[in-house]
Every structure is written in structure tokens, then in C-alpha cells.
Amino acid sequence: MYDEVTNADNNLELWKSAVEGDFKQWLNELTEIPEVSPLPEEPDLYSFYQELCVLRNELRVGGRRNQEVLTRFGESLSEFQKTIADTHDRFCQLDKEKKENEFLSRKPFFLPFVDVLERMERLKERLSAPPGKTFFGNDANWRSAWNALKEGFDITYSYLDSLLKKEGIERIETVGTPFNPSYMTAVAVEHTGGCPVNQVVEEIAPGFLYKGEIVKLAEVRISK
Numbered sequence: 001m002y003d004e005v006t007n008a009d010n011n012l013e014l015w016k017s018a019v020e021g022d023f024k025q026w027l028n029e030l031t032e033i034p035e036v037s038p039l040p041e042e043p044d045l046y047s048f049y050q051e052l053c054v055l056r057n058e059l060r061v062g063g064r065r066n067q068e069v070l071t072r073f074g075e076s077l078s079e080f081q082k083t084i085a086d087t088h089d090r091f092c093q094l095d096k097e098k099k100e101n102e103f104l105s106r107k108p109f110f111l112p113f114v115d116v117l118e119r120m121e122r123l124k125e126r127l128s129a130p131p132g133k134t135f136f137g138n139d140a141n142w143r144s145a146w147n148a149l150k151e152g153f154d155i156t157y158s159y160l161d162s163l164l165k166k167e168g169i170e171r172i173e174t175v176g177t178p179f180n181p182s183y184m185t186a187v188a189v190e191h192t193g194g195c196p197v198n199q200v201v202e203e204i205a206p207g208f209l210y211k212g213e214i215v216k217l218a219e220v221r222i223s224k
Contacts (some may be wrong), residue, residue: 110215113164114208120157121206127153164208172207172218174200179222183207183214188221195223 127150172183179186179198190201200220207218 106210107213107215110164110167110169110208110210113160114169114216117157117160117164118206120153120160124153124157168211169215170209172209174203174207174218174220176200179220183209184218184220186222187219189224190221192223197223199223 174184177200178196179200184200184207187204188202192201195201199222201223202221203218204221205219206216208215
């Protein structure tokens with residue numbers, strides 16, 4: 001403990017000697033008396049209060065300006081958002097119009113193919129059963145020719161059906177579904193107690209859609 005106190009005293013003496021040496025060197029190098037500005041008068045309490053009031057007013061003005069800037073920015077942002085929403089709606093409207101124009105331009109082209117497919121469907125039903133036996137002895141040749149004809153017909157029908165599906169043409173599901181006047185036309189009514197009211201019990205003629213748009217309404221028989 002004694003050694004620590006002694007070391008502290010020695011360090012203090014060394015520091016004083018160093019400060020004294022620096023001060024003497026500064027005095028020796030001093031050639032003229034430096035000018036010392038007089039201290040300003042000490043402000044009184046009223047002057048200090050005045051300065052605080054001025055600072056407070058400046059802060060208030062700055063705050064109002066910042067608030068005005070933020071308000072204008074918010075208004076500009078709202079206008080910008082409204083412009084974006086209007087632009088989005090306009091693009092949606094243009095896209096809808098484009099799809100409608102595309103459908104209207106293609107509908108006359110699809111209708112004949114849909115009509116051919118419908119006629120081929122009816123013919124396919126008639127060809128579903130082979131012809132009956134005849135009194136002549138060439139039944140085998142006749143049945144062979146009929147089978148070849150039916151096979152070719154089925155290939156042609158499948159090709160046309162696949163082609164229309166590839167182009168976006170699809171059939172309207174009818175039998176067993178509720179009657180929908182947007183997609184169907186009721187051409188006959190069947191009074192039955194085995195089905196719910198207004199349910200499609202038979203498809204008279206098929207209906208077709210192109211990407212959700214009506215190409216041809218389905219003709220159906222519904223229950224009553």
C-alpha cells in the first residue's frame with residue numbers, strides 16, 4: 001500500500017515537471033502579447049427566455065411545413081394509387097374486349113364445323129348397330145364393307161372432335177344437370193316423378209362453348 005502511494009506521488013511530480021517545462025518553452029518562444037477577445041456579457045434570464053421562445057416558434061413553423069409536405073405527399077400518393085387502379089381496370093377492359101372480338105371473329109368459322117360434328121354424331125348413333133341378315137348369300141361381304149365404312153367414319157369423327165377440342169371448343173354437359181337457360185334451350189318437357197324439377201333428362205342436340213363463350217346452345221328435354 002505504501003509503495004502504491006509513493007508511485008502515485010512520483011507520477012504527479014513528473015507530470016508537474018513536464019507541464020512546467022512546456023510552459024517555460026512557450027514563454028521563451030512568445031514574441032508579442034496575444035490579443036484576447038473580451039468575454040461577452042452574461043445573458044440574463046429574460047434574454048435566455050427570449051431565445052427559447054424564438055427556437056420554439058422556429059420548431060413550430062418547421063413542424064407545420066413538414067406536416068404540409070407530408071399531407072401533399074399523401075395526396076400525391078393517393079392520386080398515384082388511383083391512377084394505377086384506373087390503368088389496371090382499363091387493361092382488364094381492353095383484355096376483355098380483345099377476347100370478345102376474338103370470339104366474335106371466330107364464331108362464324110366454328111359454327112359449320114360444330115354443325116358437321118353434330119350431324120356426324122347422329123349418323124354415328126345410326127351406325128352403332130350392324131345391319132340385319134338378308135335373304136341373299138352375300139351377308140359376309142356386306143358386313144365386311146359395313147365394318148370398313150364404320151371404321152373409317154369413326155376415325156373421321158374422332159379427328160374432327162379432337163381438332164375442335166384443340167381449338168378450344170368443348171361440349172356443354174347437359175344430361176343429369178339442372179337446366180341452365182344461359183347454356184341450354186328447353187325444346188321438350190317430360191312429366192316424371194323420378195327426377196328433380198327442371199333437370200335435364202335428355203339431350204336433343206348438343207351445345208358447344210369456345211373458351212367459356214356460347215357457340216351453340218344445347219337443345220334439351222327437361223323434367224316437370
